Amino acid sequence: MTPEEICQKLQSAGIEVTYHDTKPDPFLLCTLQSYKQAALTLRDDPDLAFQSLMSLTGLEWPDYFEVASQLISYQKEHRVTIKVRCGKDDPSVPTLSDVWTIAEWHEREAYDLVGMTFAGHQDLRRILLPEDWEGHPLRKDYSPQERWHDISLTSEPPKTTHE
Amino acid sequence: MSIIEGRFEPNIIITSVDALFNWSRSRSLWPITFGLACCAIEMMATAASRFDQDRLGIFPRPTPRQADCMIVSGTVTAKMGERVRRLYLQMPEPKWVIAMGSCANSGGPYWQHGYHVVKGVDQIIPVDVYIPGCPPRPEALLDGFLKLREKIEQCTIAKKTG
């Protein structure tokens, strides 16, 4: 199935998605309300059968945050990208970790680096950076911290001498 | 004439303690390896059959307790930096450190915008030999070991090393 046919299939099931014919990869845009239902239908519908979530990425745009997920069906040999957007004042989207378990770690990464939260996620901790790190580095307004514990992260030469 | 001449069997060798220690230390450098990024591939190649660092007595160890030196090859992040230092402190004296590649020397490509990269492992532990390159070729790492040998040969037990 092409992404356009997949979109029509979802729409005929009463799910609110829109098709965006971007090059080279088109994507389906869900609303916050239809996101979870779309994911469940994509996984469970026998014609769609997306058993596998390949990647889930958090992005920051000037006016909104976005989560892009790439799905693949090995059985039907087709793939699709779904996206969902949320406002900057409330950067929270529903979790997919109860649909595809691997989303748990991908969502932790998006939380760690972009700082969005995932409603319903069981274990939303940082995954790459230390737990006491300040800020989310892929935010556009991020300013790097100069020290972490007693380790300097600036390009200055070390001030203390070693024994 | 020497006072010991003719008093022992002919197969006796006379040396100074310094020379003996330095010879044995510099000829069997056992490194603990820190393969943290792409430079680690070159470090592995140095250990493999083509470059065969074992012919110089260099033999990677899995634990700091058995190691004389540490090869830091790759990008040191802050989170890893704490572990690097902890393992360095667990090594017995005397100990030496080789910083392999631009990242371990100075932060490399992440010098300016690496928010989580330590700008050189010498911010955390003392470094004896810096090997430039991104990544350095295995020959460069072997050359670094030869440089470290020269350094070890200057050591004396009268002074703290490392």
Ligand code: SF4
């Ligand atoms: S110096 Fe270059 S090759 Fe080595 S770890 Fe850094 S980026 Fe990779």
